[in-house]
Every structure is written in C-alpha cells, then in structure tokens.
Amino acid sequence: xxxxxxxxxxxxxxxxxxxxxxxxxxxxxxxxxxxxxxxxxxxxxxxxxxxxxxxxxxxxxxxxxxxxxxxxxxxxxxxxxxxxxxxxxxxxxxxxxxxxxxxxxxxxxxxxxxxxxxxxxxxxxxxxxxxxxxxxxxxxxxxxxxxxxxxxxxxxxxxxxxxxxxxxxxxxxxxxxxxxxxxxxxxxxxxxxxxxxxxxxxxxxxxxxxxxxxxxxxxxxxxxxxxxxxxxxxxxxxxxxxxxxxxxxxxxxxxxxxxxxxxxxxxxxxxxxxxxxxxxxxxxxxxxxxxxxxxxxxxxxxxxxxxxxxxxxxxxxxxxxxxxxxxxxxxxxxxxxxxxxxxxxxxxxxxxxxxxxxxxxxxxxxxxxxxxxxxxxxxxxxxxxxxxxxxxxxxxxxxxxxxxxxxxxxxxxxxxxxxxxxxxxxxxxxxxxxxxxxxxxxxxxxxxxxxxxxxxxxxxxxxxxxxxxxxxxxxxxxxxxxxxxxxx
Amino acid sequence: xxxxxxxxxxxxxxxxxxxxxxxxxxxxxxxxxxxxxxxxxxxxxxxxxxxxxxxxxxxxxxxxxxxxxxxxxxxxxxxxxxxxxxxxxxxxxxxxxxxxxxxxxxxxxxxxxxxxxxxxxxxxxxxxxxxxxxxxxxxxxxxxxxxxxxxxxxxxxxxxxxxxxxxxxxxxxxxxxxxxxxxxxxxxxxxxxxxxxxxxxxxxxxxxxxxxxxxxxxxxxxxxxxxxxxxxxxxxxxxxxxxxxxxxxxxxxxxxxxxxxxxxxxxxxxxxxxxxxxxxxxxxxxxxxxxxxxxxxxxxxxxxxxxxxxxxxxxxxxxxxxxxxxxxxxxx
Numbered sequence: 001x002x003x004x005x006x007x008x009x010x011x012x013x014x015x016x017x018x019x020x021x022x023x024x025x026x027x028x029x030x031x032x033x034x035x036x037x038x039x040x041x042x043x044x045x046x047x048x049x050x051x052x053x054x055x056x057x058x059x060x061x062x063x064x065x066x067x068x069x070x071x072x073x074x075x076x077x078x079x080x081x082x083x084x085x086x087x088x089x090x091x092x093x094x095x096x097x098x099x100x101x102x103x104x105x106x107x108x109x110x111x112x113x114x115x116x117x118x119x120x121x122x123x124x125x126x127x128x129x130x131x132x133x134x135x136x137x138x139x140x141x142x143x144x145x146x147x148x149x150x151x152x153x154x155x156x157x158x159x160x161x162x163x164x165x166x167x168x169x170x171x172x173x174x175x176x177x178x179x180x181x182x183x184x185x186x187x188x189x190x191x192x193x194x195x196x197x198x199x200x201x202x203x204x205x206x207x208x209x210x211x212x213x214x215x216x217x218x219x220x221x222x223x224x225x226x227x228x229x230x231x232x233x234x235x236x237x238x239x240x241x242x243x244x245x246x247x248x249x250x251x252x253x254x255x256x257x258x259x260x261x262x263x264x265x266x267x268x269x270x271x272x273x274x275x276x277x278x279x280x281x282x283x284x285x286x287x288x289x290x291x292x293x294x295x296x297x298x299x300x301x302x303x304x305x306x307x308x309x310x311x312x313x314x315x316x317x318x319x320x321x322x323x324x325x326x327x328x329x330x331x332x333x334x335x336x337x338x339x340x341x342x343x344x345x346x347x348x349x350x351x352x353x354x355x356x357x358x359x360x361x362x363x364x365x366x367x368x369x370x371x372x373x374x375x376x377x378x379x380x381x382x383x384x385x386x387x388x389x390x391x392x393x394x395x396x397x398x399x400x401x402x403x404x405x406x407x408x409x410x411x412x413x414x415x416x417x418x419x420x421x422x423x424x425x426x427x428x429x430x431x432x433x434x435x436x437x438x439x440x441x442x443x444x445x446x447x448x449x450x451x452x453x454x455x456x457x458x459x460x461x462x463x464x465x466x467x468x469x470x471x472x473x474x475x476x477x478x479x480x481x482x483x484x485x486x487x488x
Numbered sequence: 489x490x491x492x493x494x495x496x497x498x499x500x501x502x503x504x505x506x507x508x509x510x511x512x513x514x515x516x517x518x519x520x521x522x523x524x525x526x527x528x529x530x531x532x533x534x535x536x537x538x539x540x541x542x543x544x545x546x547x548x549x550x551x552x553x554x555x556x557x558x559x560x561x562x563x564x565x566x567x568x569x570x571x572x573x574x575x576x577x578x579x580x581x582x583x584x585x586x587x588x589x590x591x592x593x594x595x596x597x598x599x600x601x602x603x604x605x606x607x608x609x610x611x612x613x614x615x616x617x618x619x620x621x622x623x624x625x626x627x628x629x630x631x632x633x634x635x636x637x638x639x640x641x642x643x644x645x646x647x648x649x650x651x652x653x654x655x656x657x658x659x660x661x662x663x664x665x666x667x668x669x670x671x672x673x674x675x676x677x678x679x680x681x682x683x684x685x686x687x688x689x690x691x692x693x694x695x696x697x698x699x700x701x702x703x704x705x706x707x708x709x710x711x712x713x714x715x716x717x718x719x720x721x722x723x724x725x726x727x728x729x730x731x732x733x734x735x736x737x738x739x740x741x742x743x744x745x746x747x748x749x750x751x752x753x754x755x756x757x758x759x760x761x762x763x764x765x766x767x768x769x770x771x772x773x774x775x776x777x778x779x780x781x782x783x784x785x786x787x788x789x790x791x792x793x794x795x796x797x798x799x800x801x802x803x804x805x806x807x808x809x810x811x812x813x814x815x816x817x818x819x820x
Binding site: 061062063064233237238246247248250251256257258259261262272273274275276 | 489490491492493494582585586587588589590593596597600601604645649744747748800801803
C-alpha cells in the first residue's frame with residue numbers, strides 16, 4: 001500500500017507497510033510521541049527548511065566536523081551527511097535498551113577473560129573451539145595476560161535496529177575502536193541551534209556527559225601503585241578519517257591527544273615527550289587498531305604505534321583502553337552465541353533480541369543458506385564497516401551464483417541472517433526538497449570500568465541515504481540523526 | 489605539553505602573524521604606489537620588485553621582467569609558493585588542526601572559517617579587482633584570531649608558546665619590512681638623486697606595519713628616516729616596534745624557562761641578552777649602518793628560533809622501522 005500526505009515538505013513521503021515507520025503508524029496517523037515535532041516541521045515552507053538545513057551544514061563545515069577526501073591532486077573537506085529530523089525514543093524503550101547493551105558488554109568482558117585464560121566456555125562445549133582458533137582477531141600474545149582491573153572492553157558500541165514487529169534487535173557488538181560518539185554531540189548541537197523552540201516541548205537527556213564518564217572509566221583502570229593517572233588519547237594522526245573524533249574526545253576529557261611519535265618506552269614505562277622532558281603515561285585510550293600499536297610485537301611496518309608498548313602493558317605498567325585482542329569477541333560468528341554467552345556468565349536471559357543467524361560452518365545450515373541466498377543477508381564474520389555484505393533480494397542470478405561460490409571457498413568466514421526490515425524515519429532528501437522514509441539503525445555507546453559503568457542516553461541513528469538501501473554504515477556513505485531519549 | 493604539539497602551536501602563531509604582514513605589505517605598497525609622488529616610486533616594476541623582495545626574501549634578477557598579475561597571484565593565492573599568503577594561512581590551519589584538542593572551540597572555528605574563505609577565493613577576481621578585498625580580509629582575520637588567542641585560551645605555557653611564535657615572527661617581519669624599505673630608499677636616493685627626505689616612503693613603511701597613526705600622535709611631524717626608524721626599532725610603547733617585540737618575547741619565554749635552569753646558550757638567555765642590548769641603544773648608534781644592523785638582527789632572531797626549537801620542541805626520534813607510513817582507516 002502506498003500513499004501520500006498533502007504537506008509541502010512531506011509530499012514525497014511514501015508509505016510502505018513492510019517496514020515499521022517511526023513517524024507514522026500503519027493507518028498513516030502521526031505517532032503520539034512525534035506529534036509536537038511533526039507539527040513544527042509541517043509549518044516550514046520548503047524554502048525556510050532549505051535555509052535551515054544549509055545553515056546547519058555550514059556550521060558543521062565551519063566547526064571542522066569533517067573528514068578529508070584525497071583525490072589525485074587535491075584534498076577536499078566533506079561533512080558527514082546529517083539530517084535535522086531527530087529520532088525520539090521513549091523512556092520505557094530506552095530503559096530496556098540501556099539494560100540490554102550493558103548486559104552484553106559485561107557478558108563480553110567475561111567471555112574475553114575466559115577466552116584468554118581457562119577457556120571454560122569452550123571446554124564445556126557451549127561455544128565451539130574453532131570459533132576462537134580460526135579467528136583472525138584472536139591475539140596469542142594476550143593469553144594469560146591480566147588487563148588492569150580485569151577489564152577488556154571499556155568502550156563498546158552496540159548496533160540495534162527496530163524490526164517491522166516493532167521490537168529492537170541487536171545487529172552487532174563493536175568492541176575494538178567503535179566510533180561515532182563525537183557526531184552524537186555534534187548532531188545535538190546542530191538540532192538545538194536550528195530547532196531550539198521544540199526543546200520546550202520535549203525533555204531529552206543530555207549527551208555531553210560522555211567525555212567526563214570516559215575519563216572516569218579510564219582513571220578507574222589505572223595501573224597498580226598510581227595515584228593520579230596521566231591519561232592520553234592516541235590517534236593515528238590528522239589524516240585518519242576519525243581524527244575529528246579523536247581530538248574531540250581528548251578535548252572533552254581535557255587530556256592530551258598524542259601520536260605514536262610522541263611516546264616512547266624506557267625501563268618498562270611509557271613516557272610522552274613534553275616541552276620540559278619525558279612524563280610518564282598511565283592510561284592510553286588508543287584509537288589505533290591492535291596490529292598497529294607496537295611494531296616490535298605486531299605489524300613491523302607500523303609507524304603509528306609505540307615500539308615496546310605491549311611489553312609495558314604485559315608488565316601492568318600501562319593500561320590500554322580497549323585491551324588488545326577484543327576483536328575476537330565482536331566477530332559476527334561469536335555474535336550468534338550471545339544468548340548462550342550471557343546465560344553462561346551472568347545466568348540471565350538476554351534482554352535484547354539477537355537476529356536469527358545461520359552459520360555457514362555448519363553443514364545443514366550451509367545448505368539452507370545456499371538454497372535461500374535471495375532471502376538472506378550474507379556477511380563475512382570478521383569484517384567491519386559494512387564491507388563484503390550481500391543483501392539477497394538486491395542480487396541478480398549471476399550475483400547469487402557468485403555469492404555461493406565465495407561462501408563455498410571458506411564457509412567459516414560467513415554467516416547469514418534473514419533480511420531484517422530496518423525501521424524507516426523521515427529524512428530530508430535535497431534532490432526532491434522533501435522528507436522521504438529512509439532506513440535507520442541505532443548505535444549505542446557503553447562504558448565499562450572498575451565498579452563503574454555508563455550508557456550514553458542517546459546514540460547515533462545512522463541513516464541509509466539512498467532509497468531502499470539497508471546498509472547504514474557511515475563507511476558506506478550513510479548519514480546520521482540526532483537521537484533524543486526522553487526523560488519521561 | 490607535548491613537544492610536537494608545542495612546535496605546532498608555535499608555528500601556528502608564526503604563520504598567523506606572517507599572513508598579516510604579507511597581506512598588509514602587499515596592500516599598502518601596491519595602493520600607495522598608485523599615486524606616489526616620485527616617478528620611481530610610482531613605477532610598477534619598482535613596486536613589484538620591492539614586494540617580491542619582502543615576501544620571498546630574494547632579489548629578483550634585474551633581467552627578469554615582472555608581470556603584475558603573476559606577482560600578485562604568486563604572493564596572494566599561489567599555494568605552491570611558500571612565501572604566499574595562502575600558503576602561510578594554510579600552514580597556520582594545518583598546525584592548528586594537528587593540535588585542535590588544545591585550542592578553544594572559538595579559536596579553531598574562526599581559523600577554520602577563515603581558512604575556507606581564503607582557500608576558496610577566486611583567483612581571477614583577485615588579480616582583476618579583489619586585491620584590496622582579499623588583503624583586507626586577511627588583515628582583519630588575523631587580528632580576530634589573535635584576539636581569540638588572547639581571550640579564549642588559558643594563559644599558561646601553551647599560550648606562552650603561541651605568543652612567542654607571534655612576537656618572534658612579528659620582530660622578524662618588521663625587521664624585514666624595514667630592511668626592504670631602507671633598500672628602496674637607497675635605490676631612490678641613487679636614481680633620483682633626491683637630497684631631501686622622502687616622507688612618502690617612510691609614511692608607507694609605517695603604514696605597512698600599521699604604526700602610522702601611532703607615530704603621528706607621538707612625533708606630530710611628517711615621518712623622516714631618523715624618526716621612523718627610532719619609532720619602529722626602539723620605541724618601547726609601540727606594539728609594533730622591535731624593542732616591544734623583544735620584551736614580549738622575554739615575558740613569554742620566562743613562563744617556560746622558570747621550569748629549568750637558564751643555560752648560556754639557551755633561547756631564554758639569548759632573548760634576554762638581545763633585549764638588554766636594546767635597552768640602552770640609541771637611533772644614532774645604528775642609523776649610519778642601518779642595513780648591517782638589520783641583517784645582523786635578522787640573523788639573531790633566526791638563531792633564537794632555532795634555539796627555541798632545540799630547547800623545547802625537539803622530539804627524539806627513536807629507531808623505528810622507517811618504511812612507508814601505514815595508515816589505518818577506522819571502520820568500526
């Protein structure tokens with residue numbers, strides 16, 4: 001069933017009953033929670049809204065909330081696409097999400113400890129051994145190494161979607177270097193500037209407290225014997241696509257943003273080179289991937305890391321946030337065991353739903369996958385950023401055949417899930433100068449420290465900007481939205 | 489503060505200051521020459537050579553015929569020329585970007601907005617009709633940036649590093665501008681055989697460093713060589729004089745040097761020594777061989793810059809594998 005609404009900004013809004021629309025119910029009525037917001041948006045003329053939208057984009061540009069694109073002979077600066085229509089989550093739904101993502105973070109932390117120590121969960125046959133042994137992200141260097149205060153995944157980013165049944169499902173857990181939190185804060189500022197009046201009608205939780213909580217978490221995992229830890233953020237440098245976020249976080253916490261070249265190791269401690277000489281560093285929030293943090297231990301060609309850093313970590317004289325080797329647990333194959341993992345370590349039922357998953361490593365499931373590729377999303381288990389994903393209903397016959405062959409080459413590398421019907425949200429499309437429904441997901445941000453945890457009340461609603469597209473990842477050209485969690 | 493970051497901020501300060509002096513020199517010299525009194529000072533070739541000398545620090549070969557549009561473009565908007573205004577501003581921005589976590593949001597936003605404006609300035613419009621507009625934008629912008637440095641940053645050692653960069657660059661630029669104008673004066677004297685004072689040239693010099701109004705207020709007379717040089721080199725109250733720059737540099741290096749013993753070959757020592765020499769200097773002591781004095785001063789200032797680098801900004805390079813840099817792209 002497709003239909004249209006008679007409002008200038010919403011004249012292209014097409015209803016599709018296969019998806020849950022966040023703004024309109026199935027009978028085309030505005031959902032209660034959005035009523036006041038929709039009223040505001042329906043008062044704008046196309047020109048007024050265009051001007052508002054351009055001003056918001058300009059403010060991102062002037063604030064340098066950008067990434068750089070390198071062409072053959074010039075560098076250009078781009079903003080991440082951003083949408084002014086905020087997503088609203090009511091307090092009750094949020095409280096489930098918050099408990100659910102925290103539960104997952106805690107369970108994953110137990111799992112990581114176990115995987116790098118006794119491996120009880122494998123010995124008891126709850127997860128199969130080859131899940132770990134064949135994972136590229138398992139770091140043998142971490143075996144029997146105790147990270148400060150037993151924390152591995154201090155920072156997690158859990159991606160959720162709202163399915164056509166109106167329930168949230170977890171798509172994946174990101175516990176290596178999840179990014180995006182700086183855009184949550186940037187988006188909020190832009191929406192506040194553009195639509196200030198509407199905040200009188202809605203009481204949304206703030207999102208600016210992430211930085212101070214991250215610093216608390218970092219300080220809580222300081223090495224033994226340190227009273228006032230010196231914390232830093234380490235970045236690959238200004239040319240990294242997430243550099244804005246790295247500098248933003250350092251600034252929010254009031255700590256230094258360092259590069260590998262600023263640090264050095266001497267007598268089992270890490271130092272930074274300051275204008276007055278070396279100063280010891282105790283906790284490092286590292287935004288460099290595992291294999292690049294120390295050329296003496298991992299990739300020898302890395303000039304981003306600090307030679308000898310891992311040996312200091314092994315001695316317990318510095319804490320790395322997140323711990324190296326966490327990637328083994330955010331593997332998409334491990335994801336499928338999350339209900340068992342949660343039950344095993346916490347003796348709780350999972351609060352958030354997992355999407356049903358077929359393992360291509362299992363014979364009977366593999367044959368189901370091969371027979372039903374057109375109805376499934378096939379994903380490589382160890383890639384992030386939306387790379388290597390195929391969505392069955394978008395493929396031609398030839399492409400389906402190609403996917404089958406790719407899976408058969410290395411079945412362990414792939415899982416398949418039913419095509420999830422990501423909810424849609426009104427998104428301003430510049431070409432048509434109107435709002436159209438686009439698919440969204442929700443990235444949440446969770447912090448875990450010694451006797452402390454924190455879930456950011458808000459998140460990054462990521463939007464797939466092209467019509468009908470279900471992949472929302474920003475590496476794939478997705479945009480984002482401000483997300484309001486209501487106090488009441 | 490990290491040594492690398494301090495170095496970036498020091499150079500950010502220097503490049504902001506450099507952009508301003510380049511822009512004003514271009515603006516004032518070009519426009520004042522259009523209706524200058526003497527034939528020589530009105531000559532395009534003479535003015536373009538003077539501008540090139542100040543900007544690039546090199547004397548253009550006498551055989552080379554300079555084209556006005558090329559000179560203006562190279563100094564204004566040619567990013568490939570390290571002496572251009574756009575290169576200077578771009579460098580200020582890049583240095584700020586790599587330490588933006590330490591700068592105030594207000595300062596970075598201004599720097600970023602201005603950088604976009606300068607970067608996107610239409611080169612054709614610039615050489616045709618935008619010279620005044622473009623240089624005015626740069627001049628106004630740099631004072632906005634300095635005011636944000638002063639008004640939105642904590643006045644601690646980070647601030648001291650930026651201010652050291654600003655005042656060292658100011659001292660250097662002003663010395664070079666005086667040098668360039670003194671050499672113009674010598675040429676004029678030789679060519680036109682003018683025995684009398686060339687008031688127009690000294691007024692232009694004062695305007696090049698935005699000190700004309702201050703000078704008029706103090707001396708209440710048409711600027712002459714003697715009074716102009718005295719004012720720009722030795723007046724302690726003029727914020728554009730060399731003497732003033734040196735005392736500011738001493739003030740800011742004191743913030744850094746209180747953390748360590750001052751060695752005789754350190755930057756702090758050299759700044760204090762030069763400042764002490766200036767304290768009792770008279771214009772009559774230096775006017776007779778002003779060109780030697782200025783070139784010696786430039787050498788000393790350059791050396792102070794090198795010592796600052798050695799004392800505070802040097803990063804020990806540890807033997808890591810020097811293969812091609814591997815950069816990782818964040819995908820999570």
